[in-house]
Amino acid sequence: MLELKQVGIQREFEWLLQGISCQAKAGECWHVIGPNGVGKTTLLRGIVGLRTIDAGEIYWQQQPVQENSDGFAKSLLYLGHQLGVTPVLTVVENLKHFAMLSHLPSAEIESSVANAAESVGLMHKLDSRAQDLSAGQKRRVGLSQLWLSSQSLWVLDEPLTALDVQACEMIQKRIAEHCQQGGMALVTSHQPLGCATNTLDLSTYLPSTEISSTRFDAEAWY
Amino acid sequence: MLTRLFVHELKLAWFKRQDVLLPLGFYLMAILVFPLGLTADIHFLQKAASGIVMVSLLFAQLLSLERLFKLDFESGLLDRYRTSSYDSSIIVLVKLLASWLAFLLPLLLLAPIISILLNLSFNTVIAMILVMITGTPFLTMIGGLGAALTLRVKQSALLLIVIILPLYIGPLVFMASAMNAAASGLPYNAELALLGAMSILSTALCPLLIGWIFRMLD
Numbered sequence: 001m002l003e004l005k006q007v008g009i010q011r012e013f014e015w016l017l018q019g020i021s022c023q024a025k026a027g028e029c030w031h032v033i034g035p036n037g038v039g040k041t042t043l044l045r046g047i048v049g050l051r052t053i054d055a056g057e058i059y060w061q062q063q064p065v066q067e068n069s070d071g072f073a074k075s076l077l078y079l080g081h082q083l084g085v086t087p088v089l090t091v092v093e094n095l096k097h098f099a100m101l102s103h104l105p106s107a108e109i110e111s112s113v114a115n116a117a118e119s120v121g122l123m124h125k126l127d128s129r130a131q132d133l134s135a136g137q138k139r140r141v142g143l144s145q146l147w148l149s150s151q152s153l154w155v156l157d158e159p160l161t162a163l164d165v166q167a168c169e170m171i172q173k174r175i176a177e178h179c180q181q182g183g184m185a186l187v188t189s190h191q192p193l194g195c196a197t198n199t200l201d202l203s204t205y206l207p208s209t210e211i212s213s214t215r216f217d218a219e220a221w222y
Numbered sequence: 223m224l225t226r227l228f229v230h231e232l233k234l235a236w237f238k239r240q241d242v243l244l245p246l247g248f249y250l251m252a253i254l255v256f257p258l259g260l261t262a263d264i265h266f267l268q269k270a271a272s273g274i275v276m277v278s279l280l281f282a283q284l285l286s287l288e289r290l291f292k293l294d295f296e297s298g299l300l301d302r303y304r305t306s307s308y309d310s311s312i313i314v315l316v317k318l319l320a321s322w323l324a325f326l327l328p329l330l331l332l333a334p335i336i337s338i339l340l341n342l343s344f345n346t347v348i349a350m351i352l353v354m355i356t357g358t359p360f361l362t363m364i365g366g367l368g369a370a371l372t373l374r375v376k377q378s379a380l381l382l383i384v385i386i387l388p389l390y391i392g393p394l395v396f397m398a399s400a401m402n403a404a405a406s407g408l409p410y411n412a413e414l415a416l417l418g419a420m421s422i423l424s425t426a427l428c429p430l431l432i433g434w435i436f437r438m439l440d
Binding site: 045048049050051070073074076077078079080081082083084085086087088089093096097100101102103142 | 223226227230233234237238293294296297298299301302303304305306307308439440
């Protein structure tokens with residue numbers, strides 16, 4: 001279970017979001033929504049530990065993530081806007097690298113990679129360099145990590161951008177499948193998500209005017 | 223996993239050959255041009271050789287630094303590494319060792335050509351090779367520190383050189399003096415030992431520091 005307790009996010013001494021609390025249980029897919037610039041990406045990066053959160057606490061399996069960072073990292077798959085595809089390597093080399101990062105056992109790597117490539121529809125492109133693929137195909141290479149994952153918590157930032165309708169459905173189906181198997185997912189998307197079981201609307205966590213006065217104190221101090 | 227990552231990094235170096243070859247080309251050209259600009263006097267060249275080789279090596283290394291983490295940073299792979307359960311420091315260590323090897327091996331292959339260009343004696347060439355093997359880990363590790371610090375800066379090459387160059391002065395002195403000693407038939411064990419110690423210390427510490435810098439990146 002992933003639990004956010006009164007989480008707040010600051011940018012340049014200005015509160016972006018405050019008081020976010022939610023509990024994501026096994027089997028749930030949370031759709032994180034909010035207008036551009038509200039801080040969706042910043043929040044997700046805060047949750048996965050790529051930046052610090054400025055208020056509140058994050059609990060993973062009833063323990064603060066700082067105290068259990070190893071266990072948290074083992075169960076976490078984070079895919080940001082950039083999916084980590086290495087342009088000069090071929091599709092299959094990229095996939096094998098992802099499989100290794102997800103702790104798949106060496107014996108299973110070959111079959112998992114073939115399965116993942118099949119699932120994202122890149123079987124015929126296995127030996128092409130990623131840089132020679134189209135934008136959508138590159139995204140598919142990165143998103144193949146969803147089929148190469150052994151992690152239970154998926155944090156996906158805009159996974160559906162640049163994908164065609166079929167691929168969008170395919171990704172959503174995969175997320176739904178993951179949640180049915182007891183995983184959980186936090187997904188930002190501007191498109192409706194069929195697989196979502198819960199919604200976290202960030203526009204309800206904008207800072208109140210009272211709090212934003214501290215921002216001026218901070219600026220004076222600065 | 224570490225061997226897989228190491229092979230992955232070497233593959234990257236192979237496919238991004240231009241990034242490896244540019245510093246090497248620079249190194250070879252600098253050594254080619256120096257004698258033309260100085261004098262054709264063989265004895266003078268033999269004396270100046272150690273300085274020429276080591277300064278060129280230093281600049282070649284500086285040229286190669288900017289690329290160390292840039293590709294992974296831009297592709298988002300660095301974020302993937304940071305959120306994976308592997309320790310960033312271990313990943314950094316493997317990456318740096320791989321790029322060190324990718325830099326050093328072609329450098330050593332060039333050694334015979336350089337010995338002809340600068341009319342070096344056999345002893346001096348052996349000293350040069352030993353000095354390169356013991357000294358370049360330090361250059362790569364410290365350079366990695368600079369590359370990590372300037373990761374978010376666009377056009378970071380100049381800033382990186384300004385930060386790192388002063389730190390390269392120490393090894394430069396020892397590298398050149400080891401070669402000088404060899405050229406005049408003196409022992410150069412002390413310099414090699416010092417360079418080796420610097421390299422081992424930096425190999426142990428720099429990946430930890432770089433991992434720490436990565437944790438502070440936003």
